[in-house]
Amino acid sequence: MNMRKIRVGITGYGTIGRRVADAVARQPDMELVGIAKVRPDYKARLIAERGYPLYGADEESLAALRAAGLPARGVVADLVAGCDVVVDTLPPKQASRLLPIYQASEARVIFQGGEPAGIAEVSFNAQSNYEAAVGRRTVRVVSCNTTGLCRALGTIDRAFGVEKARVVLARKATDPDDPDTGPVDAVVLDPAPAQLPSHHGRSVATVLPHLKVISMAAKVPTTHAHFHSLLITVKDRNVTAGAVVRAFEEATRVVLLDSREGFRSTAQVFDYARELGRSRSDLYELAVWRDSVTVVDDEVYFFMAVHQEAIVIPENVDAIRAVTGTMDRDESIRLTNRTLGILK
Template sequence: MIRVGINGYGTIGRRVADAVKLQDDMKVVGVVKTIPDYKARQAVEKGYRLFCVDAAGVDKFRRAGIAVDGVVDDLLNEVDVIVDCTPGDVGKTYREKYASFGRKAVFQGGEEADVADLSFVAQCNYEKAVGRKSVRVVSCNTTALCRVLNAVDQRFGVEKARVVIARRASDPEEASKGLIDAVVLDPVEIPSHHAEDVKTVLPHLDIVTMALKIPTTHMHLHSLLITLKDKASADDVRSILSETTRVKVVWKADGFKSTANVFEYGRESGRPRGDIYEAVVWGDSVRAEGREVYFFMGVHQEAIVVPENVDAIRALVGETPAEKSIKKTNATLKIS
């Protein structure tokens, strides 16, 4: 049984904790929270032990009537693997602490690549992560791009990929960021950071990305333009993507005409929080002309990296082969 701690119980941390709890070879030892809010109370209701950053945090939680079991150091004394789900750039401040306790660590894509031994996407480089001391699960957009580009590259070869990413402006609960009435170039310069992030997993790819923010909260939308090394038909590409794990091909005839339809599908399917763990490709959008391929892809930013975190834990411990881990994770999260 792999003993797992989660440092950070926000958008990703809550989902990772729930996913780990579903695994028959893992145990959630506890989660770290900084604010004694309703999320902390819900964590206790779910049976998770709470830990704080420091003694001052413990006092704050206890004054709020929320029981805690100690601080981060106490949690680290009890775990085999710590999953860092703290806000971007915070994880790096914990790197040395995790190492000093001799704990293997999983970081998130909000950190720079050098925070860990390896950038990780399960179906691309699981084997390279086996037995490492730390990995970084790449960002939501990078995870989706790696899944589909790796699949296409393995079958047809990718000469180059050019991607435009329309990013959601904020997560649904981030009301403090306010409403926007604009399309924001993010960044103004080209390329965006996503291309270099993809290369931390698939270093041989020739890829350029550009990104912008739009006033929506539920998903990102990618427009992919890929030049293949070998010719392929649209049906060939659809077939490969349909066969690729954690990629879902949807169709206009089934009512999928927007990201809202995808999110509604997740909710009506009984997924926790309506989560979509797959990279979603609109089958009708796939077009092939000679060696050129184009299609649209949706990315649920809150959920797509959750299965990667579960597989990353197993890879670090080094007792489960890639195919077995991915299959087990998919089954528990009901990814077909």
């Protein structure tokens, strides 16, 4: 480990920003130098209460934060100036608004999956292509669904060879802290108007370009996880359900849950995350239903759940190390896992 800590700033403090902030604060090799916030809401107050340095998104935000009695230190440009790495966690397709500021600085930038792939040099998933991100100026951590798919399909591909993967996503409608977005009682094409195959298959290819993945997606009225149904044709005709389970058991950041033990739904997956005592009851691991794993002929079937709020958090931590070139993949994954309480 190098002597000086990596100085990390975060723009945006919503679902992802808050989690990256706390994860960074737990890393022995990182220093959280500040967070940029738009409004003086309760989240801004919590930044201050936690002792994290607070910045305004712009002059107007800065004034509003200060007017609310919050100790804001400057604006985004001031924050970025003091960073080795900035983690951009703005809402989807908004990062471009801060690009000039990022580009005027020396900081390396980590973007999130809501941005177009073209925004960064590399689309990133720690297990799949950590090395490709080493030393880069810009990296994009792929979305929650894509991260889950990279973990699952990467594991299957390494063990059995993926001939063709098909995935149907029942997407959470929104995050649990959002009371505005629906639906209340409907399944919604995603995207709407219809587009088949959906972008998720192509998103996996930004990380694992050789994989053939067909995806279909719809939104359902839930808040706690995406739910994926996988149907994968593999190359290894000797594949068995037991061998698939073993491959997942050996994979990092994958947890196997058994519906016979009570994991009958995403409700119990969320309950399990609460029991684990994690920060915010987050489940960083991809959850695969162990007893759903089934093989018929040369096809592998299973269900899995992606805790959308949490799954990309360890990836962001690893991405920070990758761009700074301070640690190799396995060392970073191990350290991230240990600090976040991820078992394997």
